[in-house]
Amino acid sequence: xxxxxxxxxxxxxxxxxxxxxxxxxxxxxxxxxxxxxxxxxxxxxxxxxxxxxxxxxxxxxxxxxxxxxxxxxxxxxxxxxxxxxxxxxxxxxxxxxxxxxxxxxxxxxxxxxxxxxxxxxxxxxxxxxxxxxxxxxxxxxxxxxxxxxxxxxxxxxxxxxxxxxxxxxxxxxxxxxxxxxxxxxxxxxxxxxxxxxxxxxxxxxxxxxxxxxxxxxxxxxxxxxxxxxxxxxxxxxxxxxxxxxxxxxxxxxxxxxxxxxxxxxxxxxxxxxxxxxxxxxxxxxxxxxxxxxxxxxxxxxxxxxxxxxxxxxxxxxxxxxxxxxxxxxxxxxxxxxxxxxxxxxxxx
Amino acid sequence: xxxxxxxxxxxxxxxxxxxxxxxxxxxxxxxxxxxxxxxxxxxxxxxxxxxxxxxxxxxxxxxxxxxxxxxxxxxxxxxxxxxxxxxxxxxxxxxxxxxxxxxxxxxxxxxxxxxxxxxxxxxxxxxxxxxxxxxxxxxxxxxxxxxxxxxxxxxxxxxxxxxxxxxxxxxxxxxxxxxxxxxxxxxxxxxxxxxxxxxxxxxxxxxxxxxxxxxxxxxxxxxxxxxxxxxxxxxxxxxxxxxxxxxxxxxxxxxxxxxxxxxxxxxxxxxxxxxxxxxxxxxxxxxxxxxxxxxxxxxxxxxxxxxxxxxxxxxxxxxxxxxxxxxxxxxxxxxxxxxxxxx
Numbered sequence: 268x269x270x271x272x273x274x275x276x277x278x279x280x281x282x283x284x285x286x287x288x289x290x291x292x293x294x295x296x297x298x299x300x301x302x303x304x305x306x307x308x309x310x311x312x313x314x315x316x317x318x319x320x321x322x323x324x325x326x327x328x329x330x331x332x333x334x335x336x337x338x339x340x341x342x343x344x345x346x347x348x349x350x351x352x353x354x355x356x357x358x359x360x361x362x363x364x365x366x367x368x369x370x371x372x373x374x375x376x377x378x379x380x381x382x383x384x385x386x387x388x389x390x391x392x393x394x395x396x397x398x399x400x401x402x403x404x405x406x407x408x409x410x411x412x413x414x415x416x417x418x419x420x421x422x423x424x425x426x427x428x429x430x431x432x433x434x435x436x437x438x439x440x441x442x443x444x445x446x447x448x449x450x451x452x453x454x455x456x457x458x459x460x461x462x463x464x465x466x467x468x469x470x471x472x473x474x475x476x477x478x479x480x481x482x483x484x485x486x487x488x489x490x491x492x493x494x495x496x497x498x499x500x501x502x503x504x505x506x507x508x509x510x511x512x513x514x515x516x517x518x519x520x521x522x523x524x525x526x527x528x529x530x531x532x533x534x535x536x537x538x539x540x541x542x543x544x545x546x547x548x549x550x551x552x553x554x555x556x557x558x559x560x561x562x563x564x565x566x567x568x569x570x571x572x573x574x575x576x577x578x579x580x581x582x583x584x585x586x587x588x589x590x591x592x593x594x595x596x597x598x599x600x601x602x603x604x605x606x607x608x609x610x611x612x613x614x615x
Numbered sequence: 616x617x618x619x620x621x622x623x624x625x626x627x628x629x630x631x632x633x634x635x636x637x638x639x640x641x642x643x644x645x646x647x648x649x650x651x652x653x654x655x656x657x658x659x660x661x662x663x664x665x666x667x668x669x670x671x672x673x674x675x676x677x678x679x680x681x682x683x684x685x686x687x688x689x690x691x692x693x694x695x696x697x698x699x700x701x702x703x704x705x706x707x708x709x710x711x712x713x714x715x716x717x718x719x720x721x722x723x724x725x726x727x728x729x730x731x732x733x734x735x736x737x738x739x740x741x742x743x744x745x746x747x748x749x750x751x752x753x754x755x756x757x758x759x760x761x762x763x764x765x766x767x768x769x770x771x772x773x774x775x776x777x778x779x780x781x782x783x784x785x786x787x788x789x790x791x792x793x794x795x796x797x798x799x800x801x802x803x804x805x806x807x808x809x810x811x812x813x814x815x816x817x818x819x820x821x822x823x824x825x826x827x828x829x830x831x832x833x834x835x836x837x838x839x840x841x842x843x844x845x846x847x848x849x850x851x852x853x854x855x856x857x858x859x860x861x862x863x864x865x866x867x868x869x870x871x872x873x874x875x876x877x878x879x880x881x882x883x884x885x886x887x888x889x890x891x892x893x894x895x896x897x898x899x900x901x902x903x904x905x906x907x908x909x910x911x912x913x914x915x916x917x918x919x920x921x922x923x924x925x926x927x928x929x930x931x932x933x934x935x936x937x938x939x940x941x942x943x944x945x946x947x948x949x950x951x952x953x954x955x956x957x958x
Contacts, residue, residue, distance in 0.1 A: 334804035441892050442657075471656035471831065476875035476888035483885065498805060501877040505886065542809035544834035546861055546878055557806050559760070560774050 288361065289322040290460055290492050291329075291346060295355035296320065298341050302565070311565050315341040317516040318355070320591065323509070325459060328486065328493040330507035330524070332500060332539070336564055338516040339496045343462045346494055347381050348372055360459065377407050377456035384465035386445035390437040396423070396448055397433050403455040418455065425488075426451040426481060443474035447481065454485065462494045467502060479506060500543045504528060512536050515564055515572040522597035530612075532594045532604040534577045537612065571602070579603045617644035618793055618825050619668065622682035626660070626667050628675055628896075635896030637663040637676070639849040642923060647792065648823040650816065652836030652857070655846035658893055661829045664846075665795045669708060670698050686792060704734040704789035711798040713778035717770040723781055724750055724766040727788060734789030753784040757814060776807035780814065787818060794819070795827045800835065812839055833872060837861055845869050848894050848904045855929040863939055865931040867909050870941065903934070911935060911943050913950040 298316040316338045323329045331339050344350045345357055351365050358364070362375055380403075383389040390399060400419035404410055410418065423433055426447040437445055446466060453461050466482070467475040483506060485491060497503050503510060503524070510527045512520040512535065520533040531537050538556040557576040562568055568575055574584040583602050594604040601607065626638040638660040645651050653661045667678045670690065683690045685706060693701070702708075710716050718726060727750040731739045738745040747766075754762035757780040770778060779799060786794055796815060800808035816839050819826040828840055836843055837857055844854045845868065853866035864870040871889040873879055880886045891908040900906050903916040915934050923932045935943035935950065 334806065443892070471893070472833070472872055473656065473875050473889040474892075476877075476886035477890075479877070480885050480888055499877075500805075505877040505880060538806055542806045544808075544812075544832060544838050546834050546837045546858075546873070546876065556809075560776050560807055561804070 288325075289358075290325045290327075290360060291321075291323040291494070292358045293322075293346075293355065294320050296342075296345060296352050296357055297354040298338075298345055298350065299353045304565075313565055314516050314567070315564065316345065316352070319511075319513070319516075319518045320355075321509075321511050321518070321521055323460070323492055323494060326486070326490045326492055327508045328495055328506055329509045329511060330495045330497060330503040331511045331513060332497055332503055333513035334498060334561055336515065336561055337513040339513060340464055341516075342513075343381065343464050343494065343496055346460070347379055347462050348376060377403070378458050379460045379462065380453035380456060380458040382446070382449050382453050382461060382463040382466045385469050386437075386442055386449050387469075389449050390445055390452075392437050395434055395436055396428075399437075399448060399452050400433075400455055403452065407456055422451045422455055425454075425485070427477075441474075442470055443478055446470060446478050450478075450481065450485070454489065454491070457489075458491060460492045460494065462496070464496045465498070466495075468497065468499060475502070482506065500539060512539070515561060515567055517572055518591065518598075518600060519573065520597055520599050520601075521591070526596050530595055530597075530608060532597055532599045532608045533601045534579050534603075534607055535573050537607070538576075540612075571600070579607060616687065617684075618647045618649075618686055619645040620682060620684045621664075621668070621680065623680060624664065624667060624683065625679045626663050626672055627677050630675075634677070636849050636899065637896075638667065640923075641846075641849075641851050643844050643851065643854060645793065645825050645827065648819070648825055649842060650819055650826045650828065650840045652840035652843040653827060653829045653846065654831065654833055654836050654843060656831060656893055658848065658895075659846040660849040661846055662797050665708065665797055665827065665829060668795070669702055669706065703730060703786075705792045706795075707786035707789055707791040707793070708795040708797065709779070709782045709786050709799055711801050713775060713782045713802070714770055714773075716782055717773075717778060719770050721769070722766065723754075723768050723770070723773075727753060727766070727781070727785055730785045730788035749788070750784075753787055754781075756787065756818065757781070757784045758810075759784075774807075775803050776811060779803065779811055783811075783814065783818070787822075790822070791824060793825045793827065795829070797829045798831070799828070801830070801832075808835075815839070833861070833876065834878065845872070848899065850904060850932060851923060851930075852905070852933075853929075853931040859929070863937075863941070865925065865929060865936040866933050867911050867937065867943075868905050870937060871908075871910075903932075911947060912953055913947065914953050915950055917953055 296316060296319045300313045300315055301310050302313050304311050319342065321329060331342060333339055345352050348364055356363060359375055360378060362371060364372060397419060400422060401415040404415045404418060420430060420433060428444065428447055467478050470478060486493065495506055507524045510524050511518055514535050519535045520527065520531060531540065541556045559576050570586050571584040571589050574580040589600045589602050591598045591600045595608050622642050624638055624641040627634040627636050629635050641664060655661050666672050672678050680691060728746045731746045731749055735746065735749065739749055750766060751762050754765055759765050759777060759780050773781065800811050803811060815826060828836065830836060840857050842856050843860050845852045847868050852868045861873060864873060874887040875889055877886060889908055894900060894904060902918055902920045906912050906916045921932050921934045923930050925931050925936060935947040938944050
């Protein structure tokens, strides 16, 4: 047994121990939108999220990776209760959010907060940092003005900003500092889960490292769990415990990070890994493992949605939709996962 | 002879008294057929450099350059007409957002045809049939499936990757000697990015075309370029061949950038972040621009601007360049610390 696999199994056992009562549990989660196809052309159903299942334990990080249009952000909107799922079960902190009362959902919302991709758009330019940070507490109706202020100042220090920043406006900060403010705001209501939608992809490399370090520190200090949405596999490798790979609204592969990076069993995961630029690989290695581009989610291919780009595709993949099944310690939606596993990785 | 030679390029914006430097005495050259990566964080002056080379910096920007030559011609002395003939022909550029670069009102055929009408061969300029045949051939060269149907498409009917392929085809229509690609794959998904990078490298090699790849992504450069120039706050910090520059950076900034990449921190709990921020145009340090953030800063670094020096193969703008062990040399140990700090 290789070293990486052994450490992955140990992690797996640890994850099992933690997952006694998952913080988030999704089973066959689906979100469909009805969209107009244009004048006199009727309506179509867009399956933005189509049968996705996962669990996220308290204090852990689940990374959701995939390309544009794969349903990552739709998933975030369900988990943050901005929208209600069309089908399936989504339980947050033990509460089935689609079938509970409005009042119960309101009580749940402070426990799930969100950090957005673009800190230039997610902070109100007319409000001072003080107002941005204190507002979540005011809405929740907790604490008086002076307590809110001291809580805000404490959080500001925790994300690495200085007290004099408290009265400034967002435009007076750089991108990295703004993302720190957005993170501080998300943490004000003491959430158990922070949904972070591409939180570092708008930042420069040196600043990205600072913000990732901050997110990892806060997780250790506050015990908060992350649903970390990203297209960057290098970032995910750094921060995640578990990983969910999505494509066109469906989950392709799900499991512990180490195992998923060491022995991915889905051709799409392998293609993503191979396509990610790497310093170590040097010039001229095989990069483009897949042909073509993701199809329109309005008109998904039959069977496996990845079949027309996949080098492993056989007639069965066109005819029959693969279900998630356990292969090599992972959950994989691929008819040929065993064959994929038997092949060497396309790169070291 | 170098295809493109830039000496002391300086670009500034704003009023004369309070101008902001975007590019600060930049020197570099590109040989025919060479692939050069221009890397840096946002605000480092990569894109402004490209625009200055093309002569596209407008008022209130000011461009000063001691020497700016392309294929033996002085670009600074070029008139408006000659410049227009050059751009999109021998000297072409593609941008980050292909759907913003294409005109939404015209078909792919019209826009490709326009490039051929201006920069194509004698026959292509005169005969629509020749243009159409060449347009089809160009689309096939950039690996667009079902080329005849794509010719009739409008930009909104193309995906991002397809639109960037069309932009590359338009650039190739003028048979360029140098193609400047400004973040050509930043807006694309990672599997499509891999395809487009493969395509760019392939066409550059087939046509012996030089390629300047402007990007913030060091890994993209590592996989495509022959040579790299690392920029920071408008200055070139270090230049050198790939992969030597990544294996043994001589400038502390390059070293810090590489160290901050998650790829270099596998198994570590924390990333090695470079503290502080990129200086803005208004608070530029007087001497070395990296001095406030540099782990190796010495008194000399805040008193005296370092020259862009060293061997012609591996220049670096640092008083105490790093040696093969990744530490500054012996003279660094002897140098005085920054005044007012503990040694």
